[in-house]
Amino acid sequence: MLDRIAGFFRLIGRTITRWVSLLAAWAFWPFLAAxxxxxxxxxxxxxxxxxxxxxxxxxxxxxxxxxxxWSNFNPSFVDQYRLSERKVPAGQELPVAGGAAPGAKTCQRSAIVDVAADLTDFNVNQNAWISSMLLYRLGLFGIDWDHTPFLDNKASFQRGVNQAARRTSAELVDTLGRVRGTSGINNDLQNARGNLQFDEYSWYFGLNPFGPKTPTPSYYRSAIGSLRKFNADLASCNAVFDGRADNLIQFIDRIANDLGGTSDMLAERSENHNRGWFDTRADDRFWFAYGQLYAYYAILSAAQSDFSQVVAERNLGAIWSGTTKQFQAALRIQPAIISNGREDGWIMPSHLATMGFYILRVRSNLVEMRSVLDR
CATH class of the missing domain: 1.20.5 (Single alpha-helices involved in coiled-coils or other helix-helix interfaces)
Known part of the structure; x- marks a missing residue:
């Protein structure tokens, strides 16, 4: 009996060895021929x-x-701004400090603008912008890296961060950086928005149109400079930040809608492609969503400071604090391997469903915030 069992396992071993040898021969014969x-x-x-x-x-x-x-990756990086120490809303004149020269007028910088500029700096200066690198564009033997389980998580995360920076730059141009109906569009914010909207995949050379190109990181670096220039003008009281309640309502609306789209993307992938660890696109969706939450956590924390007067007047402190905790809970989810299993499965977890759950909790808090502001 034992001999039969041993023979069975030897047969299995020989079969596995034979298939591994055939696979290796198939994989390496081009190199041997070369x-x-x-x-x-x-x-x-x-x-x-x-x-x-x-x-x-x-x-x-x-x-x-x-x-x-991932250089300087830190989900709690917003703590470095010490936003709780800011007592004056963005754009409003700061009290004259003791010893300051008479007539030296300064205004509060926008924390939202600082965070948007720093997030973009994190993407293209502190780290390489992966999506436009030549080898990322070439793929794995012609297969798009996004369609493989390898080397694409950081690129997806960066694009999620950039999505939040893009949305924020658009709101800065349209509402926050001007007095609606009585002032023109700020040129620096307009330049920043235009540069952040640029194609995320551009390298030094392209086929459509054919010829040399300016790579993506160069445009994003220009956007950083424009955002910092706007904030310098704001600090010297030569620019406008319109911190009205209706502007905050619209800003929260846009973010909630953006997160709603991401939640739908996660739900579609989770419901229709739940192949556990073998779903090669699950990691892209997860890290894109994570990048968005990473950025919006900092941007909304900055917004609480920039709109501190509105937050205090509408008694939004408790709701805002709850939203912050939801962001922090979501950002603690950092699995080494992303699994897109069935939601009722017991072997492979469903990380997409988990991330979608936290995004919906954040979004529900934003909707509640908006309803309080709209009363």
Whole structure:
């Protein structure tokens, strides 16, 4: 009996070994064939090939490093602004400090603008912008990295952060950075919005249209400069931040709608593609949503400071605090491998459903905030 059992397991072992050997032969035969071809060439041909192989090795090493190392990633980075210490809403004149020169007029900077600029700086200066890197564009043997389970999480996260920065820049131009109906659009905010709307995948050269291009990070860096210039003008009382309640209502509305779209995206993937750890697009959806929450957590914390007078007048402190806690709870979810299993499954978890749950909780708090402001 024991001999039969042992023979059965030996058979299984031999079968597995045979299939692994066939798979390895299929995977490596192009390289073996290329090696045979290479050995028959002269050094005039070998040297350029060696140089190209060395260049690719360096590029892939750099690409791997940039996709795996998230410099200065910190879900609690908003704490560094010490927003609770700000006593004056954005755009309003600051009290003259002791010893200041007479007539030296200064106004409060916008925390929203500071955060939007810093989030973009985090994306393109503190880290490489992955989505427009040449090797990311080329994909894995021609397959889009987003369609693989490898090396695309950081790119999706960055695009989620950028989505929030884009939405914020649009609201700054249309409502927050001007007195509606009585002032023109601020040129710096307009430039920032235009640059942040630029294609996320642009490299130095493109096919449509054919020819050289300005890469995506250059546009986003220009947006950072425009946002910082606006805040410098605001601090010297030469720009406008309109901190009215109706502007805050519209800002919260836009964010809630943005998060609602992301929740729908997660729900569609969770319901129709629940293949557990084998759903290669689940990680893209998860980290895009995470990036949005990462950015909106900081932006809404900044908005509480910029609209501190409205928040106090409408008694929004408790609701805002609850929303902050929902953001913090969502940002604590950082699984090493994203699984998109069935919601009632018991082996593979459903990380998309979990993230969608937290997004809906945040959104419900924003809707409640909006209803209080609208009374």
């Amino acid at each position: 090696h045979g071809w290479y050995q028959r060439r002269t050094w005039m041909i070998r040297i350029p090939i060696i140089a190209l192989a060395a260049l690719l090795a360096v590029l892939y090493a750099y690409f791997f490093w940039q996709t795996q190392v």
